[in-house]
Every structure is written in structure tokens, then in C-alpha cells.
Amino acid sequence: MIADDQALVRGALAALLDLEPDLTVVAEVGRGDEVVAAAREHRPDVALLDVEMPGIDGIAAAAALRKAMPGCKVLMVTTFGRPGYLRRAMAAGASGFVVKDTPARQLADAVRRIASGLRVVDPTLAAETLASGDSPLTPREADVLRAAREGGTAADVAGQLGLTEGTVRNHLSSAIGKTGARTRAEAVRLADENGWL
Template identity: 55%
Template structure:
């Protein structure tokens, strides 16, 4: 039996994924979590063979969780669920050594096959998804610019961002200006949109 951990914060999607996998005679769903920061603890407790992780999770994202998982539960392989429109995140995942991806709008029968292939240590890569990620390239933003833009995307003003990130308000404004320039945006709002569409934040 292939033991599977599911990490998905949207209840209906998680239930649908679990239902699809439970139809398979050789797959057992041993744990389900809704947050990225619950993944490693659940994996340590239930020892799954494969963790099926959504990229977008509260707590920590699926890519960060997969890196922690590889360190703490090396026997567990990772299958990442992603949206077609997030090439920046796929590029980041590839850079982190994740080799199994399934596009969220793939036909349902591909899920079990992807889980089996991941459990065997085989690559599960959608050629169109990888081509899109490689064409889009890595994020041009530094980690600090990314952090500032993430806070700005939540609607926080420069002074509040400065307090949270232990920076001066002037430095925050400089990082935002850099982010606008590097993304080729017209303004801060446009930079946020571009970075979110690319999966950079």
C-alpha cells in the first residue's frame, strides 16, 4: 500500500482528492492537514510514502514545507499540486529539487497515477507547465523586496511594513520602488499583480 498525506486548505478540494485516492486498492490516505506548518508533524506521526501538497497553504507554503519534509522525513516523496498560471512558483519548486507536479485542473484519473509514479521516485512533470516556468524565469526580486511586496499586497502601509520587518519606512519605500522597476510595473499595485500572477509572492 502507498501511504499518502494530503495537504490542502480548501475543504471541498481536499475531500475530493481524498475520495479519488480512496477508490484505489493500492493507496491509503493516512493523514489530511489544512496548513503547511502541520505537514512535517503529521508526516513524522503517520510516515506516509507520498505527501500531496498544494503550493498555496496557510502557515508556510507547500514548497517550504517540502524542503523541511525532505530533511526530517527523507523517506516521504512529494507531489506538488499547482495552478497553470503560477510559473514563478514552479520555477522555485524546481530549484528546490521538487520533481513531481500535477496541475490542479488535470483529469481526476491522473492523480492516482501521479501518486504511484512519485512513490516509485519517478518524475511527474507536465511539459507545458515546466516550459512555462522556464520561459518565465526566476523572480527578479531579492528576498527583502519579496517580503516587502508581500506585506504591501496585504494592504499594509509603509510604516507598518517597516515595523514588521524591522526596517525604516524610507527603506521600505526604496524596496517597493525597486520591485516596481524590476517587474516592469507602472506602480506598486501593478507590481503586486505581476508578482502574484507569476507566483513570486
């Protein structure tokens, strides 16, 4: 099964994998919140999930899929090879993580290996992930930065998260310091680039 919000990419992946004599794409979806229902209906052995999709992102979809159908293995296939995404995807139960510029034969091999119970991770991304370390942000600091993406005031973020303005300012200040940023917009950008949000 393939889940990717870009129809052209989704179709190309399906066509490439269907060329393999031992692989069959049984379902395609364009939103993260469609993954579990499609998997329940079509019973795939492996689900290829993009990270950034509407509805819910691929990492949340991976966690939901692993809970609903533990026998279905998850391979994250994304344009965004960010260390934080790799850590979060593996923590959510993904068995593999590759970038979309992986050659077709390697992608097919990754699907086979994951179906057989092995893990597959892009080696360059694995090295970057080890070198970058864990996210320095607490879960609440990450929540505040996610809410701050829209550019609202501290009061807007506080209202959205059910916090006081002072608490939001404290979390923003801490996140700015931990990311080495000068502004909250830069902190959001750096946290996004590292896959921490």
C-alpha cells in the same frame, strides 16, 4: 497523505486515490503547519500538498517535510499553476507539480511515478516556467512586496521588516521597475501572478 485547506477538494482527492488498488491515503490535513506532524505519525511514501494553505504555505511545508522526513516524496497539487511556484516548489525539494484539473488517472500515475523516484511536472507549466525565466526580484524586494500586500504605508512596512523608510522606498521602486508595474499595488499583483512571492 493529502494536505489541502479545502475540505471538499481534500476529500475528493482522497476518495479518487483510494479507488486505486495500490494506493492508500493514510492521512489528511487542512493546514501547512500540520504536515510534518501528520507525516511523522502516519509515515506516507508521498505527500500531496496544496500551495496556498493557512499556517505555512505548501512550499514551506514541502521544505520542512523534506528536512524532517527525506524519504517522503512531495507532489504539489494546486489550482495555481504559476511558473514561480513551480521553481520554488522544486527548489524546496518537491518531486512533482501538477494542477488540480489533472485527470484522476494521471494524478494516480503521478503519485506512483514519484513514489518510484521519478519527477512529474505538468508539461504546460514546465514550458511556461522555462519561457518566463527566474524571478527578477531580490529576496529583500520580495519580502518588501509581501509586506506591502496589506496596503500599509512605507513606514508600516519598514516597522514590520525592521528597515528604514528610505530602504523600503528603494526596494519598492526597484521592484516596481523590475516587474514593469506603474504602482506598488500592481507590482504586488504581478509578482503574485508569477509566483515570485
